Amino acid sequence: MDRQVMDQKLESLRRCVRRIELKCPPQPQMLESDPDLQDILSLNLTRAVQLAVDMGAHIIAGLEVAAPGTMGETFDVLADQGVLDAALALQLKKAVGFRNIAVHNYVAINWRMVHALAQDHLVDFSRFATAVVVWMQAQPS
Numbered sequence: 185m186d187r188q189v190m191d192q193k194l195e196s197l198r199r200c201v202r203r204i205e206l207k208c209p210p211q212p213q214m215l216e217s218d219p220d221l222q223d224i225l226s227l228n229l230t231r232a233v234q235l236a237v238d239m240g241a242h243i244i245a246g247l248e249v250a251a252p253g254t255m256g257e258t259f260d261v262l263a264d265q266g267v268l269d270a271a272l273a274l275q276l277k278k279a280v281g282f283r284n285i286a287v288h289n290y291v292a293i294n295w296r297m298v299h300a301l302a303q304d305h306l307v308d309f310s311r312f313a314t315a316v317v318v319w320m321q322a323q324p325s
């Protein structure tokens with residue numbers, strides 16, 4: 185595992201989470217009516233999901249386990265290997281669902297759902313980062 189790569193990805197994840205925190209409006213109606221906020225939130229949420237998947241894949245590549253077949257399965261493998269708890273893995277799999285909608289079908293985004301994700305589940309990315317750091321610290325240098 186390349187710790188420098190992981191540290192860079194963790195820092196990028198932190199920046200995405202911070203940007204969402206700073207730009208997420210207090211009410212979902214504000215997000216529904218502001219295309220600039222929509223772009224900022226959807227882009228940073230999509231990036232956060234992709235960074236988490238990338239870090240998960242990086243960890244899995246160093247383990248003696250089969251590669252996941254989907255982005256969401258990345259988090260199942262991490263849970264199976266004790267990197268994440270099962271509840272966090274499930275939340276991150278749901279975030280992959282958002283990412284897929286945002287990337288493949290932009291017009292169908294439910295902005296109230298995005299607002300709820302930003303308000304209620306942004307902490308999942310921080311929990312993921314903490315779990316990754318704890319796991320990395322437990323690995324031999």
